[in-house]
Amino acid sequence: MNADSTNASSYDQIPYPSFSFPESHPRHLAIIAGLFGLQTALPAKASVLELGCASGGNLIPMAYGMPQARCVGVDLSARQIEIGQALVTKAGLKNVDLRCMNLADLDKTFGTFDYIICHGVFSWVPAEVQKRILEICSANLSPQGVAYVSYNTLPGWNMYRSIRDMMLFHTRQFNEPAMIVGQARAFLDFAVKAVAQQQSAYSMLLKGELERLRTQSDAYLFHDHLEKENNPVYFHEFARMAEAQGLRYLGESTFHTMTPVEFDPEIQKTLHAITDKIVAMEQYIDFLRNRTFRATLLCRRDNKLVRRIAPAAIQKLQVATALQSVSQTPEVWSATQENYVHPNGSELRTTDALTKAVLFTLKDSWPGWQPFERLLKTVREAALKSPLVKTLVVNEENLGRAVLQLFQQGMVELHLDPPQFVTKVAVRPKVSALVRAQIQEGRPLTNLRHETVQVPDLFRYIAGLCDGKRDSAQIASALEEGINSGVLKMREGKELPTVPADRLKYFSGVVANALAFLARSAMLQA
Ligand SMILES: C[S@@+](CC[C@H](N)C(=O)[O-])C[C@H]1O[C@@H](n2cnc3c(N)ncnc32)[C@H](O)[C@@H]1O
Known part of the structure; x- marks a missing residue:
């Protein structure tokens, strides 16, 4: 197959800024697969293939966070693979293999993978390579595996x-x-x-x-x-192309976009009257939303899926939320409406006591999580103590339904095997070896939740000093050394205190702020 050679040279000339995509992480894919009744391999020990991995901004942090997983990335651009390989070497990773090759040359001898990821490639390659991507997602996917393909959509x-x-x-x-x-x-x-x-x-x-x-x-x-190639498609066209390769639509990685939750009940009713087919329904929703992008999950056609999700599906999971109530003192056990905001700007208004109780119980754990069972116990005890609650039964079924609904609205996260980070600053704080390698290589930084975090230069420098061997005072004096030696420049116009005691206080304050930021950003590990 003759893939477009201009692709290789254009990415060699201007490498693509390579970031992490939490929505493509096997941990997230396994949750959605599980809700629809597909038992995929445990991500921590899975095999992962990324097509068009660029310089590994997505795959390398996955490999770091799942040391027992086997990760293979392929990309046509030699320069990007070289940049990626330098980071792999610096981080000392042994479970990731980046290969410079045309994905069109990948065949069955490559073996099968539990998760195949292809982000930001499909729309920028010619039709024959698009077909090859879907063929690989079928031929090289393990029987209960999940493929993730993102693409630009019409309208x-x-x-x-x-x-x-x-x-x-x-x-x-x-x-x-x-x-x-x-x-x-x-x-x-x-x-x-x-x-x-x-x-x-x-x-x-x-x-x-x-x-x-x-x-x-x-x-x-x-x-x-x-780019010369730029080929958006309608969702129904993509689904048909995937079906032609023996694949089935599993779900959307942005799970909350699968249902028309933001429309009036009357509109939702009409949509359900027009069609009961999942692909057609989501196509109508795309028309109404003028959707521009999708990251679609596929599985092999012979898998049986359960479309009506049972609340019991979440009982073994962990729950987390970044939602904060607008009111300082939200009223949980009544029919009062409370408003909540998410850092991404979305809002939730609810009068439902169980939903409010879930959000109240989880609010201080973020960015950490709580097992569903603990959440149930806490909410049940709180309900029993409340004189306002006479008839409300708190059990697995109805609390599960409340959590599921929040997940369908994109308001909570579910985890099976949550990422390991600490939210308290230790005496000798430590960022991951990957972050230290990313700093040395001048790459964007990825936290332990697989998000790319924008870190100010000063905090980036401090993060590089958090090797688990220095305490805060030692970090502050290393920071001062960095500034004195000119390795690190202060912001233009920023004057440092001249009195030594004030200077010490200043550096200690900066370090404390930086460590609080790193903890909040899920960048510290035990
Ligand atoms: C827009 S970039 C996306 C990179 C990365 N997946 C991301 O989303 O950040 C497209 C990538 O696909 C790679 N690519 C294009 N055609 C390819 C082919 N036939 N085989 C392997 N890689 C290819 C390019 O080299 C480039 O790195």
Whole structure:
């Protein structure tokens, strides 16, 4: 098969910023599979294949967090694989194998994998490589395995496509990547000015999208919008292509997008009256949402799935939430409405006592979790103590339903085998060996929840000093040394105290703030 060779060279010229994607983590895939009755391999000991892994920003942290798993990544770009390999070596990982190869050459002799991940590739390769990706997801997937494929979708990409066409037209006479990106930006600036005063529906749409694009990195603009191949599809088309390779739609990795929860009950009722088929239903929801992106989970066709999720499915799981109630003193055991906000901006309003009790019980554990059984015990005891509760029965069934509903709304996380991090700062704090290697290699930092964390430079430097051997005072004096020697620069205009005692106090304060940030960000380990 002749995969597009321009792909390799374009990613060698401008490597893709390679990050972690929590939604693609086998731990998350196993939870969704389990809810639909598919017993996948335990992620901690699984085999994982990533197609188009770039420089391993997603696969390497997975391998670090699951030392007994076997992780293989393939990518066409030699430069990106080299960058990834340098990080693997620096972190001393033995369970990850990055290979520079065309995914089209991957055949059955490669063996089978419990999880196959292909993020951000499908829409940027020609039709024959798209077909190959799905063939691999079928032929190289273990019988109860899960494949994750993300792609751009229609109708949302129709709008992006118009802007892409304008930028491609404007840059048509250039070949050099920096020139192409520079000219594309110049065009965006011009177009923003041109539509600024217009009030039509078209100009409003264009304005929003142009503004969003203007703030993106060169690499994103070049690869996501200006690559030669850019082929969004409708969800129903993707599902049909997957079925043709013996695959079945399992679910969406952003689980809460599978149901039309944000629409009025009347609209939801009509949707259910139009179709009872899962793919068609989600296609209608995509039309209504103008969806631009999906990360779809597939399994082999011969697996039987249970679509009606039983609350019992979550009884062995751990539950966590980042939701915080707006009120300092939320009223749990009454029909009063309470409002909650998530750090990602989503909101929840509820009058349901059990839902409020779940959120109240979990609120101080974040970013940690609580086993469902402990949650049940705490909520049951609290309900018994409340004089307001006369008729409410708290049992596995109804508490399970409340938690499940929160999960379907994207408001709680479920874990089978939660990641190991500590939320209290130890006497000698320690960040992962991976984070220390990422710092040395100048790469983005990944926390133990598989999220990429934006860490200010000063805190990044301090994180590099957290090797489990230094206490806070030693970290503070190493920080001062770093500044005195000029290795670390203070923010422009920032003056350090001149009196030694004040200076010491200043560095101790900075270190305390940095350690609190690292603990909150799930970056410290035992
Ligand atoms: C947009 S990047 C996405 C990288 C990464 N998965 C992510 O989402 O951050 C697409 C990647 O697919 C790789 N790729 C494209 N065609 C390929 C092929 N035929 N075989 C292997 N890798 C390929 C490119 O080299 C590039 O690293």
